[in-house]
Amino acid sequence: xxxxxxxxxxxxxxxxxxxxxxxxxxxxxxxxxxxxxxxxxxxxxxxxxxxxxxxxxxxxxxxxxxxxxxxxxxxxxxxxxxxxxxxxxxxxxxxxxxxxxxxxxxxxxxxxxxxxxxxxxxxxxxxxxxxxxxxxxxxxxxxxxxxxxxxxxxxxxxxxxxxxxxxxxxxxxxxxxxxxxxxxxxxxxxxxxxxxxxxxxxxxxxxxxxxxxxxxxxxxxxxxxxxxxxxxxxxxxxxxxxxxxxxxxxxxxxxxxxxxxxxxxxxxxxxxxxxxxxxxxxxxxxxxxxxxxxxxxxxxxxxxxxxxxxxxxxxxxxxxxxxxxxxxxxxxxxxxxxxxxxxxxxxxxxxxxxxxxxxxxxxxxxxxxxxxxxxxxxxxxxxxxxxxxxxxxxx
Amino acid sequence: xxxxxxxxxxxxxxxxxxxxxxxxxxxxxxxxxxxxxxxxxxxxxxxxxxxxxxxxxxxxxxxxxxxxxxxxxxxxxxxxxxxxxxxxxxxxxxxxxxxxxxxxxxxxxxxxxxxxxxxxxxxxxxxxxxxxxxxxxxxxxxxxxxxxxxxxxxxxxxxxxxxxxxxxxxxxxxxxxxxxxxxxxxxxxxxxxxxxxxxxxxxxxxxxxxxxxxxxxxxxxxxxxxxxxxxxxxxxxxxxxxxxxxxxxxxxxxxxxxxxxxxxxxxxxxxxxxxxxxxxxxxxxxxxxxxxxxxxxxxxxxxxxxxxxxxxxxxxxxxxxxxxxxxxxxxxxxxxxxxxxxxxxxxxxxxxxxxxxxxxxxxxxxxxxxxxxxxxxxxxxxxxxxxxxxxxxxxxxxxxxxxxxxxxxxxxxxxxxxxxxxxxxxxxxxxxxxx
Numbered sequence: 001x002x003x004x005x006x007x008x009x010x011x012x013x014x015x016x017x018x019x020x021x022x023x024x025x026x027x028x029x030x031x032x033x034x035x036x037x038x039x040x041x042x043x044x045x046x047x048x049x050x051x052x053x054x055x056x057x058x059x060x061x062x063x064x065x066x067x068x069x070x071x072x073x074x075x076x077x078x079x080x081x082x083x084x085x086x087x088x089x090x091x092x093x094x095x096x097x098x099x100x101x102x103x104x105x106x107x108x109x110x111x112x113x114x115x116x117x118x119x120x121x122x123x124x125x126x127x128x129x130x131x132x133x134x135x136x137x138x139x140x141x142x143x144x145x146x147x148x149x150x151x152x153x154x155x156x157x158x159x160x161x162x163x164x165x166x167x168x169x170x171x172x173x174x175x176x177x178x179x180x181x182x183x184x185x186x187x188x189x190x191x192x193x194x195x196x197x198x199x200x201x202x203x204x205x206x207x208x209x210x211x212x213x214x215x216x217x218x219x220x221x222x223x224x225x226x227x228x229x230x231x232x233x234x235x236x237x238x239x240x241x242x243x244x245x246x247x248x249x250x251x252x253x254x255x256x257x258x259x260x261x262x263x264x265x266x267x268x269x270x271x272x273x274x275x276x277x278x279x280x281x282x283x284x285x286x287x288x289x290x291x292x293x294x295x296x297x298x299x300x301x302x303x304x305x306x307x308x309x310x311x312x313x314x315x316x317x318x319x320x321x322x323x324x325x326x327x328x329x330x331x332x333x334x335x336x337x338x339x340x341x342x343x344x345x346x347x348x349x350x351x352x353x354x355x356x357x358x359x360x361x362x363x364x365x366x367x368x369x370x371x372x373x374x375x376x377x378x379x380x381x382x383x384x385x386x387x388x389x390x391x392x393x394x395x
Numbered sequence: 396x397x398x399x400x401x402x403x404x405x406x407x408x409x410x411x412x413x414x415x416x417x418x419x420x421x422x423x424x425x426x427x428x429x430x431x432x433x434x435x436x437x438x439x440x441x442x443x444x445x446x447x448x449x450x451x452x453x454x455x456x457x458x459x460x461x462x463x464x465x466x467x468x469x470x471x472x473x474x475x476x477x478x479x480x481x482x483x484x485x486x487x488x489x490x491x492x493x494x495x496x497x498x499x500x501x502x503x504x505x506x507x508x509x510x511x512x513x514x515x516x517x518x519x520x521x522x523x524x525x526x527x528x529x530x531x532x533x534x535x536x537x538x539x540x541x542x543x544x545x546x547x548x549x550x551x552x553x554x555x556x557x558x559x560x561x562x563x564x565x566x567x568x569x570x571x572x573x574x575x576x577x578x579x580x581x582x583x584x585x586x587x588x589x590x591x592x593x594x595x596x597x598x599x600x601x602x603x604x605x606x607x608x609x610x611x612x613x614x615x616x617x618x619x620x621x622x623x624x625x626x627x628x629x630x631x632x633x634x635x636x637x638x639x640x641x642x643x644x645x646x647x648x649x650x651x652x653x654x655x656x657x658x659x660x661x662x663x664x665x666x667x668x669x670x671x672x673x674x675x676x677x678x679x680x681x682x683x684x685x686x687x688x689x690x691x692x693x694x695x696x697x698x699x700x701x702x703x704x705x706x707x708x709x710x711x712x713x714x715x716x717x718x719x720x721x722x723x724x725x726x727x728x729x730x731x732x733x734x735x736x737x738x739x740x741x742x743x744x745x746x747x748x749x750x751x752x753x754x755x756x757x758x759x760x761x762x763x764x765x766x767x768x769x770x771x772x773x774x775x776x777x778x779x780x781x782x783x784x785x786x787x788x789x790x791x792x793x794x795x796x797x798x799x800x801x802x803x804x805x806x807x808x809x810x811x812x813x814x815x816x817x818x819x820x821x822x823x824x825x826x827x828x829x830x
Binding site (some may be wrong): 045047055066067140271281289290293350 | 428432439443647650688691695698702706713717718721725727728731732780783785
């Protein structure tokens with residue numbers, strides 16, 4: 001170290017740096033099997049961290065998307081003094097929702113009708129949209145493919161004795177406005193399917209909006225359902241934004257499963273964090289043991305350098321640099337493998353690819369380096385204990 | 396000789412061996428905890444989901460539920476078919492009674508609401524007054540006592556003031572929307588007038604926000620609603636929250652027509668906690684009742700359950716793989732360290748078989764010690780995870796012990812193999828020279 005303080009210190013320092021670099025490089029390449037083991041240990045830990053963090057960050061998006069295919073989470077109805085929702089009003093709502101990922105949407109118009117001498121509620125809608133929005137409906141038979149085909153709720157079908165493929169006659173109730181007293185407008189439809197929903201829809205007749213308009217005349221929509229891919233906590237804000245942007249409507253989030261969805265996600269995240277921590281602890285022990293073995297192997301060399309005047313700081317710096325390089329390489333490998341794992345999970349569970357947020361990649365490398373640095377604390381203490389006189393006695 | 400060498404190896408290199416044992420223990424701990432949690436996660440998630448809302452609704456046969464949707468008819472005023480309050484407790488006696496976490500009966504009545512002392516405003520729209528249980532104590536035929544009611548079934552409601560009790564016939568809770576419209580606050584008195592003129596005065600003891608139609612209703616004890624409606628002992632809806640298994644093909648076929656199943660299929664279906672079989676069993680214990688799974692809820696629950704279950708399995712596999720690789724890594728490293736000793740053994744004429752036996756025996760002892768300690772720790776860790784994450788204990792399962800033992804053996808042998816191959820090829824002269 002004395003050499004550093006002589007007048008031409010700059011040159012010596014450059015030489016020192018070059019020397020240090022060469023030594024780290026040599027130590028890394030020459031003990032290839034050891035280095036591989038250490039890098040593998042770091043990479044395993046980083047893989048677990050990167051993979052689990054990616055899953056934790058990306059799951060909510062996928063799960064909420066998956067749930068939105070099951071059912072809507074936002075209901076838009078006319079504000080108190082409005083008779084219904086006009087097409088232009090719904091376009092305004094669509095504009096208010098611009099930028100949000102709307103998985104499905106469907107507008108419904110309700111009308112009391114008579115079928116087999118009983119009154120039921122008929123829901124008119126674009127049935128292609130309904131099929132998207134009502135993923136939880138179990139339809140026996142087929143979804144209506146075109147005009148003239150209807151879905152019957154399971155209770156309606158049971159009471160009317162209607163089966164898939166039969167024709168049913170639907171009429172407006174006598175006395176309905178616009179209907180002649182003796183001959184109420186009526187139409188014959190083919191039952192293409194029977195729907196079980198476990199809710200109000202079981203007692204409804206579901207038909208195309210155009211068919212309903214032909215039967216009962218044109219009219220506005222009564223309610224519109226939206227499936228917005230968003231975490232439940234944002235939903236209230238979205239609903240409020242819509243109600244403010246479009247004064248003719250009132251938007252409300254569907255509360256049913258929102259809370260439990262959030263709770264289950266929180267549960268899963270805690271679990272993933274715990275697993276990642278445990279695997280990182282394993283990693284640290286692995287790195288530490290490997291580096292201790294490296295120190296044991298190199299004790300003669302370290303003793304020689306100490307005898308030649310290298311002080312502890314230089315040796316420490318070398319090992320720390322080595323650890324940083326190991327951490328960096330292992331961390332980068334872990335980011336790649338972790339992404340591969342998360343991608344596999346995304347494919348297996350959601351049939352979609354996942355994205356690793358940039359901060360997860362960055363954090364993974366940073367943590368990998370930090371863990372490796374912690375792992376060399378014990379090996380560094382070992383190097384300090386090496387006594388050149390004892391070690392070199394036999395040489 | 397073999398034993399002495401083994402003992403020597405274990406005792407002399409205490410530090411290194413302890414390290415492997417510790418790592419093995421940590422790995423076994425991770426494996427035990429994760430497997431334990433993975434086997435239990437379905438139940439736990441299902442429990443979590445059932446705390447939020449009913450997934451089965453029981454209604455009287457032939458009831459017109461048109462007022463469910465957009466208030467078309469006020470069915471509450473007509474004396475239609477009804478369920479008997481006395482039969483509601485039967486729900487807790489079905490085959491899957493244990494899976495029924497909560498339930499509550501409902502009776503809705505359209506009533507005029509006015510401030511107490513004034514004549515009720517005739518032109519104001521009637522308000523739906525809902526009678527229900529809050530925390531009703533039930534004595535079951537089995538001798539157990541359970542509590543059923545809204546406090547548990549609507550756990551997510553935000554309540555100001557407080558819940559009322561079933562005996563508080565003079566108290567009511569008011570939905571936040573209604574309270575805002577009518578300017579009602581805690582402590583105000585309301586005069587409720589039923590469709591046939593029955594009048595009850597109640598004091599507002601709680602305000603709730605539910606986020607739905609219920610925010611525009613008044614909630615009273617069931618007896619009060621029955622008095623208002625003039626329908627003693629009757630209820631018109633029971634909501635049930637049950638732990639259910641996600642539907643599969645069998646459940647779908649059974650839901651369409653239970654009669655079409657073969658005897659053995661029917662038994663499988665009846666004895667599995669599908670929403671449809673629980674609903675079927677409820678229909679069996681209540682007169683003229685139709686129990687329906689609320690598909691919007693059960694399907695969403697099923698989605699969450701299957702998806703989280705799959706994620707858990709994959710994460711468990713990753714953690715098992717990571718800890719296995721970590722331990723194998725160390726085992727390889729530590730066996731390689733033994734090069735000089737093995738070199739000496741070979742130099743004095745030990746056959747390869749003896750070397751392999753010594754190392755495997757050593758690893759067996761370390762693996763056993765680490766595995767047993769790790770398994771014990773893992774059982775504890777699983778409980779910690781259980782309480783921290785799920786708020787409940789994790790059931791220990793024998794299959795977990797078997798799996799962990801198998802894993803430890805595989806990892807120890809797998810980790811030693813590359814090193815053993817290297818040591819067998821070792822040339823004594825080179826190692827003993829120390830280069």
